[in-house]
Amino acid sequence: xxxxxxxxxxxxxxIPLTFGIExxxxxxxxxxxxxxxxxxxxxxxxxxxxxxxxxLCQTTYIYQLSRPKYHGWGLTAPTSxxxxxxxxxxxxxxxxxxxRGYADEILRMEQAIFNDKNQHVVVxxxxxxxxxxxxxxLTTDTSLVGASPEELxxxxxxxxxxTGEWDSGPVELVSRVLDVDAADSFxxxxxxxxxxxxxxxxxxxxxxxxxxxxxxxxxxGLPPSxxxxxxxxxxxxxxxxxxxxxxxxxxxxxxxxxxIYEPVLSLLHPPNxxxxxxxxxxxxxxxxxxFYAEPDxxxxxxxxxxxxDSGYASxxxxxxxxxxxxxxxxxxxxxxxxNAQKMTEWNYGHDGQDNDEESFxxxxxxxxxxxxxxxxxxxxxSHSNLRRRAHTLIFPPPSHRSHPMTLAKLCHLMNDxxxxxxxxxxxxxxxxxxxxxxxxxxxxxxxxxxxxxxxGRPRAKGPQTLEFRxxxxxxxxxxxxxxxxxxxxxxRWGERGxxxxxxxxxxxxxxxxxxxxxxxxYYGRGELGIEKLIERMGLDGEMGGWVxxxxxxxxxx
Numbered sequence: 001x002x003x004x005x006x007x008x009x010x011x012x013x014x015i016p017l018t019f020g021i022e023x024x025x026x027x028x029x030x031x032x033x034x035x036x037x038x039x040x041x042x043x044x045x046x047x048x049x050x051x052x053x054x055x056l057c058q059t060t061y062i063y064q065l066s067r068p069k070y071h072g073w074g075l076t077a078p079t080s081x082x083x084x085x086x087x088x089x090x091x092x093x094x095x096x097x098x099x100r101g102y103a104d105e106i107l108r109m110e111q112a113i114f115n116d117k118n119q120h121v122v123v124x125x126x127x128x129x130x131x132x133x134x135x136x137x138l139t140t141d142t143s144l145v146g147a148s149p150e151e152l153x154x155x156x157x158x159x160x161x162x163t164g165e166w167d168s169g170p171v172e173l174v175s176r177v178l179d180v181d182a183a184d185s186f187x188x189x190x191x192x193x194x195x196x197x198x199x200x201x202x203x204x205x206x207x208x209x210x211x212x213x214x215x216x217x218x219x220x221g222l223p224p225s226x227x228x229x230x231x232x233x234x235x236x237x238x239x240x241x242x243x244x245x246x247x248x249x250x251x252x253x254x255x256x257x258x259x260i261y262e263p264v265l266s267l268l269h270p271p272n273x274x275x276x277x278x279x280x281x282x283x284x285x286x287x288x289x290x291f292y293a294e295p296d297x298x299x300x301x302x303x304x305x306x307x308x309d310s311g312y313a314s315x316x317x318x319x320x321x322x323x324x325x326x327x328x329x330x331x332x333x334x335x336x337x338x339n340a341q342k343m344t345e346w347n348y349g350h351d352g353q354d355n356d357e358e359s360f361x362x363x364x365x366x367x368x369x370x371x372x373x374x375x376x377x378x379x380x381x382s383h384s385n386l387r388r389r390a391h392t393l394i395f396p397p398p399s400h401r402s403h404p405m406t407l408a409k410l411c412h413l414m415n416d417x418x419x420x421x422x423x424x425x426x427x428x429x430x431x432x433x434x435x436x437x438x439x440x441x442x443x444x445x446x447x448x449x450x451x452x453x454x455x456g457r458p459r460a461k462g463p464q465t466l467e468f469r470x471x472x473x474x475x476x477x478x479x480x481x482x483x484x485x486x487x488x489x490x491x492r493w494g495e496r497g498x499x500x501x502x503x504x505x506x507x508x509x510x511x512x513x514x515x516x517x518x519x520x521x522y523y524g525r526g527e528l529g530i531e532k533l534i535e536r537m538g539l540d541g542e543m544g545g546w547v548x549x550x551x552x553x554x555x556x557x
Contacts, residue, residue, distance in 0.1 A: 015495055017180040017488050022217040024141050024473050027110050028156050028168040030205040037105045045074035045099045056101040071146045073167050074099030106169035107138045117195045133177050144170030144213055155209050180488045190477035212272050214473035218487050221465035245464040252394050254494030255414055259390045264533050268550040269470050283422040290413045291389050383527050391519055426467035433461045482546045493537050
């Protein structure tokens with residue numbers, strides 16, 4: 001039998017990582033910046049009746065249910081610039097209402113701001129967003145709208161807003177691919193923020209700002225030519241041998257970490273960026289949904305493909321079986337007896353509110369003992385049972401390892417789909433087809449190369465990255481740097497865990513019970529808190545202090 005000692009390697013063992021950021025924000029601007037971007041015969045309709053204004057709403061449908069409708073001015077002539085909605089949509093708006101909403105005019109406006117400061121930024125539209133990653137670029141964000149007149153007055157000042165010469169609209173600023181460990185990467189980010197904010201004093205004609213809906217998305221990936229490592233793989237994407245992505249063991253350990261620590265990680269973020277907040281219930285869903293119900297391994301065929309209508313699959317004899325526990329029927333069944341309130345209590349405390357770090361603290365008795373009370377054993381919603389389910393689903397038991405875990409199955413489990421990106425951590429981009437060197441600037445793929453997602457849509461090409469979506473939008477470059485380094489630290493923790501676990505298994509004969517004990521010992525026993533996260537991640541004083549500061553900040557709000 002192997003020893004239960006969970007040896008931890010040094011945190012200084014680093015794999016090369018890259019990152020990119022997506023900063024959602026709103027640009028307030030003076031009408032004089034808009035005029036050069038529209039045809040000379042265009043009239044700017046500034047006073048639009050509310051019933052017509054909301055018909056110009058350009059947010060995606062799922063956001064229209066909870067977010068403000070279109071707040072901007074109307075334009076009476078077709079656009080000279082492309083738009084994700086297409087020119088026909090704007091033409092129809094003009095025919096129906098006499099004016100249209102913005103197309104890419106606001107993007108071109110911000111592009112001109114950067115270009116005036118000798119920093120070339122590209123404007124993307126539609127699928128172009130997925131093809132170029134060597135430059136900074138601007139794109140439309142259909143989850144956001146501009147500010148209301150009242151909000152605009154608070155942003156630019158009532159004296160300016162009252163003139164009726166100011167409006168605003170959403171923008172997403174996307175970085176090029178940068179090196180996590182290069183100091184000049186974060187200097188570049190800071191420089192871009194400074195350029196955008198340079199005109200925000202004195203007699204300015206624009207102001208960039210963020211609101212409660214804006215987020216900062218951080219993508220963590222691998223360099224174009226990674227070095228051989230346990231963390232890297234050339235064949236871990238199903239049906240896409242030869243692609244470079246993270247090795248499956250690293251991703252399994254990272255998945256386990258982020259599932260068991262999900263409520264703790266949420267303490268680093270403001271309440272409106274958490275899954276139990278109304279803002280988060282649309283596009284900041286937790287990754288725990290695939291772990292709410294107890295899997296019945298006697299009925300799971302880990303490779304079966306379900307019928308698209310029923311969600312069931314059948315074996316060779318025609319007997320109905322349950323697929324891997326992320327198929328539609330499993331999602332219908334998993335919530336039985338576990339309503340939304342209970343899910344909130346399980347994740348964020350029995351008062352239905354966000355817990356502070358003390359709520360997750362573990363007593364010495366709990367930390368030093370693996371014995372469970374009968375009540376905890378029988379409670380399907382206890383943290384210990386969640387951890388057991390996470391371990392069993394992410395690392396299938398020996399009886400099912402003839403159908404081993406794959407990247408596609410893991411991404412399904414973590415996102416409840418391979419096409420739903422609206423999670424705290426979006427795993428679906430790991431399933432993207434990597435772009436060829438030529439497709440970094442243009443698309444040159446033949447039809448037979450196209451692969452499809454679980455909804456039958458062509459799978460996008462692009463870097464295979466993990467997208468960390470929970471941080472609020474900010475122009476604080478230092479805060480962005482710390483969050484990027486923290487996200488990279490989680491990935492590297494998964495790498496260390498995979499390496500240490502592999503070494504431990506190879507040291508002797510290991511049974512299932514010992515394996516589960518190893519995970520408890522390595523990643524922390526009992527209920528988990530901020531202090532345990534800092535200690536187990538191996539964070540240094542600066543990063544640990546930043547984490548504790550974030551928790552205190554949002555606890556006081």
